[in-house]
Amino acid sequence: MANFKIHERMPTVDEHQILWESVGWGNIHTETSSQSLAHSLYGVVATVDGEPVGMGRIVGDNHMYFYVQDVAIHPTYQGTGLGKEIMERLLAYIKQRRNGGVAFVGLFSAEGKDGFYEKLGFQNHAPHMTGMFTVFEG
Template sequence: MNYIIEERIPSVLEHQVLWEAVGWGNINTEMSRSSLNNSLYGVVATVNEEPVGMGRNVGDGYMFFYIQDVAVRPSMQGLGLGTEILNYLLAYIKKRRIENGIAFVGLFASEGKETFYEKFDFKNHSPHMTGMFNVFDS
């Protein structure tokens, strides 16, 4: 299947459609609108103008980056689209980081998707470093 990858932030509707397609639940579109508007960079893959994949970078744009919302419609998984999306996101980070400086790149992998990210040298650094987070939902 032929897809087109565009370097742009997903629209609120594209984000919602793909978020739900991969089983991440429902999303508050007002909250996602503000989040998307504050993204550093994004890519959207489409087939016949319908979204089939996305990914975006958030962070300070110099030293700390976070890969967010890498999602590929289940019917399109296993075809290399996720790899291509991640390559775009990583290329952006490599261009933005300060010359001869470090770039710390974080992400959370969905359960069962850890090996996909390990192919890009992402590692679980426990027990020496532990990824931690808190969710404020009320």
């Protein structure tokens, strides 16, 4: 495994853009992402030699509802355990914040990555519950 350095902080707008685009999520509007990052609860960035190679963050109400967002590992570093390390840090943050009560944790998985998240305890609750979303684009 590469010599990763894990930083418990939000990615910068540039780091976020680099990793977002490296995993094929398309182009990102950096003014929007800047505001989104600023209003997140917690973030983790992984670097190698000062360059971003992985990230993840949490959004939500910081008490009962949490959403894992933007877990992205540069393709060169996928399969190295970095994604698991980032997810473990994100989930530890949530467990600490739930104050003994229930915490609902959601996420969307990229195609073909659901097995990774299932190993961390996430599961598809269909047909009894379904995840739904819409996108408003400018």
